[in-house]
Amino acid sequence: MIRKSDVISLEPSRTPYDLEWRMFGFPIRVNPWFWLIMAMLGGRSLQFGFEVLLLFVLVAFVSVLVHELGHAFMMRRFGGIPRIVLTGFGGVAISGTGGRTRMERILISLAGPFAGLSLFGIVVGSDALFHWAETSRMTVFAYVFLYQVNLYWNILNLLPVFPLDGGQVVRNAVSRSEYTGLRLATQVSMVTCGIVVMYCFFANQLNWIPVDPLFTGVMFGLLGYQNYMIYQQLNGPRSFSDDPFRR
Structure with a gap:
């Protein structure tokens, strides 16, 4: 989570190729650079097939979006009107208001990693209960990508x-x-x-x-x-x- 005053230079300009929609009342925009950087980041997976690279990009998209939604929900809890932008190296949840006290701002910052690590817990817990990860070749890759992205990326973010x-x-x-x-x-x-x-x-x-x-x-x-x-x-x-x- 970064306030607007901190990230003006980090929020990319709009392009004709932006993907935009609303989710849970939040405006969401995905800049084309997001897809390119995620594909480059997951480039090693291309050795297993193009479909595995696409799966990595999809997992990265879902994981980053969940992280930013965590920030956005907490911002709204404290009176903000946030929007989410997924950019080249991740995403930002931006709100001109909300988080007026130090503790509120700290909770907003922690809400993103908490959401990401919660998704990690759901992935690991659901596999422990239902053993879905090894049902096919692609589910194995999906489990590995969800595990790595939601654990390690959120730890690095902290x-x-x-x-x-x-x-x-x-x-x-x-x-x-x-x-x-x-x-x-x-x-x-x-x-x-x-x-x-x-x-x-x-x-x-x-x-x-x-x-x-x-x-x-x-x-x-x-x-x-x-x-x-x-x-x-x-x-x-x-x-x-x-x-x-x-x-």
């Missing part, structure tokens, strides 16, 4: 890296001041990103599983750089009225 959900929690938990909270959150984010990038380097060398070390390392490297730029901006000359991170 890392204290802004603007991921864990970074949002840090931002709101460490200080009553949004400026001070964001400044501390970017510092924690840079350290965390450095650790993750180092882990991914060794994971790539040693062929560790479960995460794709190349994709994860590049993503957290970019997030670390983004936080460095935000930190530099926060430390530069500014007046309160010009604060770009003021609500």
Whole structure:
């Protein structure tokens, strides 16, 4: 979950190829880049057949949407009017209102990972009860993809890296001041990103599983750089009225 003031540059412009509909009263838009990036991310599955790659993209779509719906429902619970946009590297739930207190904002941030991990629990629990995963070749792949995406992606999302959900929690938990909270959150984010990038380097060398070390390392490297730029901006000359991170 990211507030609109944090993600203006992350929300893509509309295109003639956007997929749009309403679900549970929320406007939902899928940018074409979402499908392309998800297909690239699941590129390894192409060795098992094109239909397996399509299955991965479908699982990623459902999983990211469930995650963002978690944010959106909590935003609406606190008076927001959210919309959901699925973009190149995931999705955002955006609302100009809702989440007025620190605790409300923290709960909104945690609602997305909670929804994703709940889906993970449903997948694992239903297979334990009904043993559906091994009924066919495609259900095996579906189970593996649902397991990996909803467990590992949501765990990564909880890392204290802004603007991921864990970074949002840090931002709101460490200080009553949004400026001070964001400044501390970017510092924690840079350290965390450095650790993750180092882990991914060794994971790539040693062929560790479960995460794709190349994709994860590049993503957290970019997030670390983004936080460095935000930190530099926060430390530069500014007046309160010009604060770009003021609500």
